[in-house]
Amino acid sequence: MNKSLSKKISHVVSSLQVGGAERFVIDLCIEQREQGLEPDIISLGHHDDPLIAVAEGLGIKVTVVRGMKGLVQWRLWKAYRNQPIIHIHSPAVLMVSLPILPLCLERKIVYTRHGAAKLSTKRWRRVHQFARRYIDSICFVSEEGQQIFHDVNGWEHVDSSVIDNGIAMPREQDIIPHPQDGRLRIGSVGRMVSLKHQISLLQAVALLPEDIQQKVEVHFFGTGDQMPKLQNFSQQHLAQSTVVFHGLESDRSKIYNRFELLAVTSETEGMSLAIMEAMAYKRAVVASKVGGNGVLVKEQLNGWLFDFDDSDSLAQIIQQALAHAETLIDYGKAGRERVLEEFSLQRTQNQYQKVYQDVGTSI
Known part of the structure; x- marks a missing residue:
């Protein structure tokens, strides 16, 4: 990893509709920026998703990636290639990213599962089986979610941790x-x-x-x-x-x-x-x-x-x-x-920062 780019982090979401995970990603970007990092957001949603205006109003760069199959992966790779840390926040994003994951070996790939759904169909099992060798760290927001995922998919050799979500406190x-x-x-x-x-x-x-x-x-x-x-x-x-x-x-x-x-x-x-x-x-x-x-x-x-x-x-x-x-x-x-x-956001960011800095375990 290029140390001159080590402060850069791209958070990748399936959309910027109003939702808990999406709001969390925006808040995490704000906290990371306050700690001297350079986060941005890549969204596979629409250009008029309501949280895009919220993020950009806070000074967070948002890149929307859309297109037909093949083209969307090319555009996604263009967004990934200059970023040393790719933080994926959605199984749907992971699925779309599969063809370009082999091109990301020099990047730290972090995958956070925000939900606890089993995703145990053959299709999802194949997605996670393929992705396993390229993901450096997988994070969960609950122990239940972690247990369910590993029971279904294994991933014994991938760094796994539970990191509680944090929030920005109102005055x-x-x-x-x-x-x-x-x-x-x-x-x-x-x-x-x-x-x-x-x-x-x-x-x-x-x-x-x-x-x-x-x-x-x-x-x-x-x-x-x-x-x-x-x-x-x-x-x-x-x-x-x-x-x-x-x-x-x-x-x-x-x-x-x-x-x-x-x-x-x-x-x-x-x-x-x-x-x-x-x-x-x-x-x-x-x-x-x-x-x-x-x-x-x-x-x-x-x-x-x-x-x-x-x-x-x-x-x-x-x-x-x-x-x-x-x-x-x-x-x-x-x-x-x-x-x-x-559940402070600062505590959550400190835990993610340790994940970003740890040596990856993808195989």
Whole structure:
């Protein structure tokens, strides 16, 4: 590796739509720049992805690589070839990069799996089997994700580590206190896809008595193929509640100051950026018992946990939260303190810097 270029890092993502991993990459670039490094972002998404403007507004260079098969790999190689460190943040990016990985032997290739999905089909097994010899280090955001990946793919000889995601902390003055008006506003932040299973949140609200439903609002931030299903359910079953679909929103203060309780209903999760960001904004959390959710959410401290797809339990928790507004405040304060102590972006960057500097183990 050319030492004169050792400060340069390219983070490669499948898109810059509004999502936890994408927001994390932008925040990580900011922290790396503050530590004297020279990060940029390569995206395989579209030129009008909403987070491109956010990244460029922060002074982060973004290169969008698109094209037909073959051409996209050539353009990707042109983006890779002058970078000593390539940090891939998506299995889809890894798949597209396969033909040019043999040309990257003089570069440090780091692969971070932000989710815990098995990706165990023959196609994905072949992708990871081929990529194994060219990846110097693989990182995970949860121990569950690490275990699942290695059970499926092996990779015993590749350097493997778990690095908790960190977040950029909002200032105290940017956090709006709870209104204390006898209502409960619940937020859902993320892609509206089947894996996130947001329908169980609406099903839980529908189980509440009508007088309780009238005091509950649900605020969705994000888009996805499940949105029509969620909208239809709201219209048919939640006439007594307020359900708002805000669409894509890149301003985190506008997201997390809009509700008092974050609901995460996913079937699988790594270390949820939405949970950490909600905690940073002093918001309590209710989350399914999957992946890293149980690491972030501690019952009787900063939130509640429930079994995946258990709408009955979720409904009971919502009633508790509505009846005990002071608990939401206490959980919110405890959550922010925990993020400050354990999930700082600086700590995350320091761990990645060690990965970048270690001798690679690809074979």
